[in-house]
Amino acid sequence: MLFYVARCAAQLAVALVGIVTVAFFLMRAIPGDPAIYMLGDYATTESLAALRARLGLDLPVWQQYGMFLASAARGDLGASVVTGQSALAEIWSAVPPSAELAVAGMAIAIAFGVPLGIVAAVRQGTFVDVAVMALALGGISFPVFWLGLVAILVLSHDMGLFPALGATSEPGLWPAIHHLALPALVLGLSVAAYIARLTRSAMLEVLGQDHIRVARAMGVPERRIVWHLALRNAAIPILAVIGVTFAWSLGNAILVEAVFSRPGLGSTILKAILARDYQLVQAGVLVLAAAVVLLNTLLDLVYGAIDPRLRKA
């Protein structure tokens, strides 16, 4: 088990280095110059050169990369060229609203997706199955910004159930939840569709296996067979799709934040890209990537806890 944990940690480190490397070179491949952005179109050549020298942008790219890695290893991701604040600190301040949205969205996705997928599998071929799969197809097909706009129009504008704005400065838990509900629902339902489809196929496969037939022959109640004996077998593919869709929903969260005018990583990173704020973008990508990689590492550990055969591997 200890070896398994160590291996997961090593994978985590390798993944993070890879991701920041890609982000570093991608940003520099995009045309545009932070010095011009900061000083304006009419800045003199000398002042531009001076700023570039101060930011280290006059060095060869590989040298910049080396310096970036060296300071990143010490936990220093540089300062935002726009605000002069620590890039990491600035990104951190945008994390809580995004984390709220992502966690609430995933919670809704799992709460809807897994039970619906199970019910569809158990009632394979019936009206229930067809209805759930049709809904899931819709959830996958409609883009989340469209779902968001429809949700605002129907649930907020017409029915007045939820506020159209996805955030509030009002203090207290209830206003926060009330404002979070609609964006989380929109984000969650599109992910729920994926989870429901995968849960259904994973359960169908398990329910056809010999050990389930044995359990039936032994008189184990059907409810227990489905929700305990079979679900535990189907848990690994289901958790795997949860891990994958989490990364995907972080991307969708940016769109949802925009539709519902919520603050968060999405708007922060978008502004940073437009301003060619290299440090801020890198810090943002690192945080997002770390969230995805950490979740998947955690899932790897959970797989080992669920399936004893994976622990030895």
Place this chain on the structure above:
Amino acid sequence: MTAATFELRGLTAAVPGETGAVRLVEEVSLSVSAGETLAVVGESGSGKTVTFTSALGLLPKPGRVIEGQALYNGTDLLSLAPESLRRVRGAQIGMVFQDPLTGLNPVFRVGDQIAEVLRAHLSIGRREARERAVQLLARVQIPDPARRVHDYPHQFSGGMRQRVLIAMAIALGPRVLIADEPTTALDVTVQAQILDLLSELREEEGMAMVLITHDLGVVARQADRIAVMYSGRVVETGRVDEVFRAPRHPYTISLFRSIPDLDAPAGTMLAPIAGAPPDPQRRPSGCAFAPRCFAAREADGCMSRRPLLTDEGHAVACHRQGMLEQAA
């Protein structure tokens, strides 16, 4: 003869096909009494497994029983509500399947799987269920049961897994044990151990046992009575010694001829049965075995009328009985 513990009467099970219901098994009547072993023999696809899974309400959809009764101590299982039938399965009638490698749930400890069966029928706590699981593992002769109860299926060999599955099947002291080719997937040396274990348990518990197999050697050693199935029907049934001494159905006769005989002179060829069993969708209108039968004759109705099982101790379903008996 004592009243049968488990009896099938005219059981017919079918799945929907393109041109109406396809009958997987037809009018199967069998019975087995306490302390007795009935061997059900036939080639793959002859309906041995379908017969018993459908009798216990375990036939996968869309298959269903369209006629007949499955009597356990006089109660027709097929007329029971699903919940009542569930209480019989596992508790009164235990079943052991063919493939022990896939029969255990890979993500649960074997002790928990045995406990699951116990707790499906008894209101006992986890601790007691666990204790009984250890006793059951000891009962099926698994060494060091107190430790092994915590292991997962992949930590057991095939023979040991079959022992675990047998422990689950006898956990609640069933009166009937149905063993569906319990040794087919195992090594030859392990096969004998498992068969010995099953017959020991049958004797100690006084269970009625149904042994589904295609190994006539196993039948000779283990069974009291035999039922030979072909293409979804019982074609011959009787006491093992009678049937082995004087098989009456051409199919049974051919089966015995196809067994290698160690005492035969070197160079003697085996006599396989030519052809293949019919597809249940396209069974011949007469006797299903007629196209492969050495004795079939149109004049006796072999190609047009379905032969019915005679109503005797050593019963046979064949139009050509008179001829075969004269020849013998």
